[in-house]
Amino acid sequence: ETGVTQTPRHLVMGMTNKKSLKCEQHLGHNAMYWYKQSAKKPLELMFVYSLEERVENNSVPSRFSPECPNSSHLFLHLHTLQPEDSALYLCASSHLINGANVLTFGAGSRLTVL
């Protein structure tokens, strides 16, 4: 696994827990993303950070809280989640330039909310 690293790979949490997902990239990219992947649904863009500033929220519930302390790291803080939040959470990064803006993905964090 190279490029974009996500930890943990698997997480099980209760609805009252507080946990965080971590994403790290050393590709020199200046944009980072959180996507939610649920079965049989298109990937849902949750958050975009460009040059460490959040540029899109997409009406994500406040129980998901992103943090981007620098251009190489991205976190997704989770608290009081619901069972329907169980999904694969994908982090991606890219060069924010005009053009194709190809995304490089991490392997994902599989979240199960009990």
Next chain:
Amino acid sequence: AQTVTQSQPEMSVQEAETVTLSCTYDTSESDYYLFWYKQPPSRQMILVIRQEAYKQQNATENRFSVNFQKAAKSFSLKISDSQLGDAAMYFCAYRSEGDDMRFGAGTRLTVKP
């Protein structure tokens, strides 16, 4: 909003045969980019091939090629000489300038030995 539709939730192909995965999209833009991503089981999503809408020539990457029909807003992926390692979820994606990437729901490809 632009939408991406993959009408085939599942496809299967015999090893060494050819398979075509379908994708259509809806947009009012004239300049945009199209992508196919592959997500193997329990592994990360990787870019397979991309196409710039202003290019008439279909993109090709080794055994992977696309049939881009701009007027029909169709972007199918052809996999030739299928291999067991091609088994994965395949996602079609669209992006226009200044917009974020939009994905289809995916097609699960099974390769039979």
